[in-house]
Amino acid sequence: MQRHVTLLALYNHPITRKYVSRSGMAHAISVAYHAYHLAIEKGIDPDLATKAGFLHDIGHYTWYKVDGDWDYHAYQNHDIHPIKGAERAHKLLIRLGEDRQKAKEVSLAILLHTDSILPEGQFNYTPLQSIVHMADEKDKEPHHLHHYRQIEAHKERQLISRLDEWVGAKMTVNTVGRLSSV
Template sequence: MRDVTLLNIFEHHIAQKYLNRSGLAHAIAVAYHAFHLGKEHQLDIDIAAKAGLLHDMGHYTWYKNGKWDYDLYKQNDIHPIKGAERAHKLLIRLGENPIKAKTIALAILFHTDSFLPSNDIIRTPLQQIVKWADERDEEEGGMHHYRTIDYVRARQSIIRLDQWIDREYD
């Protein structure tokens, strides 16, 4: 039995705010990729899917003269740090197991090395699959953050993924 489902997270107003900002379609795709990779690598698929869903909730919108500035983003972004903090706070607020919440937050923190001064970090297996899951859905110039999905379809996708996780736990 899970303390918090993906649907609990998805329906929370804080998650809605940040998932929509960073690209809901991308967040759901990464959650699915993380689930499959977690299963393949015999990791906790619930934690993997949650980290995948929330991995970009720390994004800030970098605009210059009313237009998205990808170079400004690449130069100044620290979204994994902010996202790990936001995800941890949200998960604890929803009643997630504190150890799982911390594990998810750390997977979010290390899902990319774009904010690190060097590329020599050693990731845990969970952190690595969240990174891979994100990379599987990336598009050039950050365009994966602009794909859209309507709320009803997004909610149905989240419910289906929750059902898959529940079946694996039975």
């Protein structure tokens, strides 16, 4: 399938910079890389996986106390970041020209990347939804330190561009494979 929106286009957008930065750009990029490797391993579309991985925490609010520390008590009681994130990511992707079906799948994977907002019970997750959750878990550090990790802006851009190249190459291979098998 054709690729309408690159990770670099998402990374460069002011909406991403404002909201993804709240929970850490380094964490978002790292989760996108984990999602890529899991997608390749499990035969899932890496374009969807990397976008959902990169944008999975775009729904965060800033739960800062007066002293500047993160208020985890308030966060745990009142957070709805998967819901906000699903909506924000969907709006952003559509605004940038994303295919509607892809925007919906990415949005749903973000909605379900954590069970923190879900009622108790068993759910049948799609493979994409499962790997975005797994990718996030892989990057987590004790005491929420993964949200505070930082890398330099030029390195962020480099990593995003490299991942775009990897995803683009996989999609070209798939397209060629499909064409040659017709």
